[in-house]
Amino acid sequence: VSHVPEPGPGTEPVRILSPDGQAVGDADVGLEPDDLRELLRWMIIARRLDRECIALQRQGELTVYPGFEGQEAAQVGSAWALGADDFVWPTFRELAAALVRGVDAVQYLQYHRGTWHGGPYDPRATRFGPICIPIATQIPHAAGYALGQKLDATDAVTLAYFGDGSTSEGDFHEAANLAGVWDLPLVLFCQNNGWAISVPTSRQTAGEIWRRAEGYGFPGVRVDGNDVLAVYVVTTTALDRARRGEGPTLIEAMTYRIGAHSTADDPSRYREDSDVEHARRADPIARFRTWLLESGHADQAFVSACSEEADTFAMDVREGVIATPAPPVEWMFDWLYAAPGSAFERQREEALG
């Protein structure tokens, strides 16, 4: 049985570039040409790496891997808007955002290599929280972190990523409510990719996600998540607002999960190939590339160089991943407690023989 999400009328998202790469809004978003090219460069690298990760999983070098093809603009555009001291709380599908934040891809992929749970990278140094699989549980962490920023009177902001399925969880509601009541410097960034594994957004929630913000007492906005310029502008506006002490914003970025939920998922059981083909016509990379080339901010040589760099990047990551060994057995014990008890120490010795 196939449940195809009905397009429906819905609220038109904020959009700057049309799916065929034509400017339909103000494309002067305050970015220099170098930055505009960086957006394209990271999207190309991220997609290439995503495909490499799926290959690595098929070859037994990664455990189950969650691809993000189609969501490059939502992640790169929002992550590019962040300041150096801003802090991100991700789900397990934000590798593109992690790359933009400077997280080392090989360290990140230790998670999917099955050599470490959580954040193999340093979350405080990278300002990128640990990978979070339990749905929506990172959003209260983000609220708490934002509260800490507010108590310390910093001008840094917190951004939490989550998906459309997350908004059905209590933790989304509790965190959004705390954000409103405490007027937190927090951006709630929902990537509505149409699917929570096999369940379409239309069966996840009867309303529009961005509208829920009103109930929490702060602004919400729906943006075309495949339009990197619109995502950048909307996120920047929300971050600036939070930085000025004006509180949280809920962003619903409309995008599409082109691939499977994960390498363990078979989407042919619940959706038609024609739906995916339709979604591909709104591809975020092709759209932005077209506009960059036609507006003269980049030329074909730059695009080719990005593709070559992406190949090299993916091959370097592949080598790094394959070279990553299993961690020492004592690491099962060594990080759990700052001050372990004596019985725990004896069990550690027993395990290590």
Place this chain on the structure above:
Amino acid sequence: MSEWTMSGALNRALYDALSEDPRVLVFGEDVGRSGGVFRVTDGLQDEYGERRVFDTPVSEAGIAGAAVGLCFAGWRPVVEMQFDAFSYPAIEQVVDHVAKMRMRVRGRVDIPITIRIPSFGGIKGKEHHGESPETYYAHTAGLKVVAPSSALDAYRLLRLAIADPDPVIVLEPKARYWSKESGELPADGPGIGEARVLRDGKDVTLVAYGAMVTRVLDAATVLSANGVSARVVDLRSLAPMDDEVLARCARETGRVVVVHEAPRSLGLGAEVAARVMELAFDHLQAPVGRVTGWDVPYPPAALEQHYLPSVERICDAALAAVSY
């Protein structure tokens, strides 16, 4: 010499912790202006302000989750779950993140969260207000769990919990909040992971924690009048558990009875019995006895004394062990 209720001693522990460490925050439901439903946070907001002592929405998962995020920002959260059964909405945050987070980030961030939970029965409470959740927490790797039995030790355990670099669940026995104890608030003494021998004895060791400690002391007095010398161990720290004291007492008395309010099956008494068996099998002269709540939901007020271990049931179990 001062006289302290447990509620007052816990209040003083929070007061002193807020005073000594500017990164300590106290938050939860009704902990601000109201001072908490058991008055444990009374006056703290007046003294330390709404920035450091504040009410939250009714939002247990949000409270626990926000505490995790605050640790990343360098704060030291002390949160209250208003009642034992009301801690359950936060279980996912506590099990998946509070307990595991330090491990997940390879020790780059400590999680010094204290979660205070008014717990256990014996106060003719409403439904969902008399539960013993200790096994859920003590079974979760990464958490420490303590349960004080008296006012002065409650002060010490809460101070230790707040100072500890790891997450600590403090199960406060509601039935003992207003019981009084005379003495000075302890600046030192046994740590987390250490039990206390409250009464010496040579025939049998009675092990308890929380509100049951008082009942076990009463039972020891009755047993003494019947010629049985019972030693009383206040476990205090349920995770980690004090193997050394359990082993020594089991060896020296040869008989052990463990007492708790929680249902018997897979309760903490099973762990005590297993450890005693592993550590002192050759010294045991009787099976380890368990005097516990029954394997039923905590009953309504009119029935709770039929559920809670009574002095009579404790004495019967001790005599059975001695005469085995």
